[in-house]
Amino acid sequence: MKKSAALLLSTVFALSAVMSACSKEQAGTSMEETQGTEASATAANVNPPGQFPIVNEKITLKVAVKGSSLVEDLNTNGYTKWLENKTNIHVDWTVLDEKNFQEQLNLLLAGGDLPDVIMNLDVSPEQQMIYGEQGIFVSFTDLIEKYGENTKKIFKEMPEVKSAISAPGGKIYSLPYVNDCYHCSLDYKMYVYKPWLDKLGLKEPTTTEEFYQMLKAFKEKDPNGNGKQDEIPLVGGVATGSRPSKSEIDVFLMNSFIYDDGYKRMLLKDGKIDAAYNKPEWKEGLKYLNRLYKEGLLDRQTFTLDKAGLKKIAENPNTVIAGAIPAHSPSDITIVEGESGRWLEYQPIAPVKGPNGVQKTTWLAYDKIRQGEFIMTSANKYPEATMRWADAMYDFEAQLYSNFGVEGSSWEKAKPGDLGRDGNPATYRLLVPYGRVQNENWAQYGVNYRTDKEYYAGQAVLKQPDKEKMYYDVTKKNYEPYKPSIDEIVPPLFFPPVDAQQLADLDKTINDYVKTSIARFVTGDLDIDKEWDNYVQTLDKMNLKKYIEIYQKAVDAKK
Structure with missing residues (x-):
């Protein structure tokens, strides 16, 4: 299996090299080049940042995603429905096998029948550079500036995020997935x-x-x-x-x-x-x-x-x-x-x-920032709407739906007197523990911005033991003293195509x-x-x- 996968990956890269000469004519090129043609025709349907729904006339995005054993059906999922109602964007899912998704992704890329979005498929920086240079992956750089209200907020609050996901030349081929979880970093x-x-x-x-x-x-x-x-x-x-x-x-x-x-x-x-x-x-x-x-x-x-x-x-x-x-x-x-x-x-x-x-x-110092989790391909006819759709997922309420489920069933707003793990007033209550097979949330899929302060400390402590506090305390005591210096940690890296291949x-x-x-x-x-x-x-x-x-x-x- 490993030999065949390696051969397939090599074939994909070889095919990509052949395609690169004509990709700017056939595959649709960078966002900057399409801005005045196909992109502007769809932009009229997109409402300004902060206004919902995102589009006035419903559109459908074809999204390839890795399957999750914790999610019953993305089509009927509670968060899927909530997000569609909020944004007016329907999703046509292509769910890849949880174990063999990498090989299936390679086939999608080689076959040319591209989805609009590649989500949670761990696309490597090497692949981002190769397919990005060819125009098969679309740069989000200009779209973030125009439509990425929440994304820009993330960049301001965590400058290292933008640095980690930016390829040479400032191109951003994948929107960030941030999980600032202290106990997860060790x-x-x-x-x-x-x-x-x-x-x-x-x-x-x-x-x-x-x-x-x-x-x-x-x-x-x-x-x-x-x-x-x-x-x-x-x-x-x-x-x-x-x-x-x-x-x-x-x-x-x-x-x-x-x-x-x-x-x-x-x-x-x-x-x-x-x-x-x-x-x-x-x-x-x-x-x-x-x-x-x-x-x-x-x-x-x-x-x-x-x-x-x-x-x-x-x-x-x-x-x-x-x-x-x-x-x-x-x-x-x-x-x-x-x-x-x-x-x-x-x-x-x-x-x-x-x-x-x-x-x-x-010490997974940079692991809070995951690359390759949300990529737009040249097949996408709705780049502006796609940018706003992803950006909407960074909203705190969307995070609660995405990771826990439906309000009133899996979580609810904090009540007066509720305290979070840091002793400050809590923002929400978790009603059902994470980790069960269910059909209300995406089980930490999509794009995320989970901060240690808002997302983890903001959860009301309703009973003891509180598992997140327990994880934090034992990590602080048993692992923090033994982590290496940040100078010893290899940072996220991008490689030019000549080296990437x-x-x-x-x-x-x-x-x-x-x-x-x-x-x-x-x-x-x-x-x-x-x-x-x-x-x-x-x-x-x-x-x-x-x-x-x-x-x-x-x-x-x-x-």
């Missing part, structure tokens, strides 16, 4: 079943050796008390899409040896880019993980389980069987506020110190090989001591040097 946590620690008289581990001893105790001392050795001391999971899983096993523990960002696994020091995965410290981290695996402390399902599989293990009926699971939050592995109560019993421990004193946590192949080839090798080294399929040199040499043959040079060039340009 996201690679290790959840340990606290009642087992208490029963065995163990303290939270503070070193890799203490972590190892804890897992041995989980395996050998029957902490669930059923007389069987059915405990799973440690288990992780894998990603199902292009975004990394916060349950990947290497990240939390590798940070006890060398910094692991959980994504490209790259280092930045004194403005210089380098790879983490060919360093001696990386090798030592793999040897530690292999030790856990060989001794049966790391479960064999770790490299095949998805989020649903992990939740099934953590919520095993009647008997607790899992001791430690890396995850973003309890909602990844348990049923929040569920009957089992395990969402409170699994508690995240602080990063553990490695043999050489390394003790870090992954080369980078697309290098990026997939190298990172797929690294991820596969992690699994093979940890499971013992590859002997670390015997095969390490060959592994490093293979990376060199894959042109890792050129890969790093391209990144360095983009980092230097960012400065």
Whole structure:
């Protein structure tokens, strides 16, 4: 599957290169070039910013979007209906598979039957640059200035957002998705079943050796008390899409040896880019993980389980069987506020110190800003209306509908005396917990502007424990002290087409090989001591040097 996907992506980029010569004539070019022809004809139907509905005569937008297991039907969804009533814009949905959406997107782009909007499909900066230069993706730059009332407000409140999404030349091919969630920025946590620690008289581990001893105790001392050795001391999971899983096993523990960002696994020091995965410290981290695996402390399902599989293990009926699971939050592995109560019993421990004193946590400093979530194609006949439609989604009331559901059913306005998590008057009450399968909201899809102050702190605290406050407090205590400097974090980068096309192949080839090798080294399929040199040499043959040079060039340009 990976080889065919890589071949398909290469074919798409090759086809795009062929198309680029004629794209300005055939595909419709930049917004600036269409402003005086087709665009102006539709602009007359669009009301001024701040006035609703957006269009006087109803229009339909064809939108390609990734499916969500938490949303029953986008066509009949409560937020879809509310947004259509407010804007007078109907949506014709093309819902792509939640797991294979990337391949399906490549086919859409290669086939030429473009939707008007590509939404929540994680279009990479490389793809944005390539298709943007060809005019297949339309720049929002001028549209934001004329119609982006809320978007400009975001740029003013968070200047880093505009910087992160702006390609060279100031072109903006994707509207921002902002989720300023504090506990999400320090996201690679290790959840340990606290009642087992208490029963065995163990303290939270503070070193890799203490972590190892804890897992041995989980395996050998029957902490669930059923007389069987059915405990799973440690288990992780894998990603199902292009975004990394916060349950990947290497990240939390590798940070006890060398910094692991959980994504490209790259280092930045004194403005210089380098790879983490060919360093001696990386090798030592793999040897530690292999030790856990060989001794049966790391479960064999770790490299095949998805989020649903992990939740099934953590919520095993009647008997607790899992001791430690890396995850973003309890909602990844348990049923929040569920009957089992395990969402409170699994508690995240602080990063553990490695043999050489390394003790870090992954800081997703720029992860609050997601790129490639809302893109307009050259097939779109309603650019002005599309800009206003997206901009309307940034409104705070729209965010409540988008992420929670219908007012009065899933949320309601705060009542007198309601206080938020920061002790100030609350703005809204949440009536139903997030994370259930439903048909009222888009489950955090669309475009978002969720600020820590307004969206998270503004929610009324109606009962204890309050999960968001709990997440905030434990992140502040256990993870904030171990985050790296901002100068060590690779910022969002754009690459010119000449580099982007080369980078697309290098990026997939190298990172797929690294991820596969992690699994093979940890499971013992590859002997670390015997095969390490060959592994490093293979990376060199894959042109890792050129890969790093391209990144360095983009980092230097960012400065």
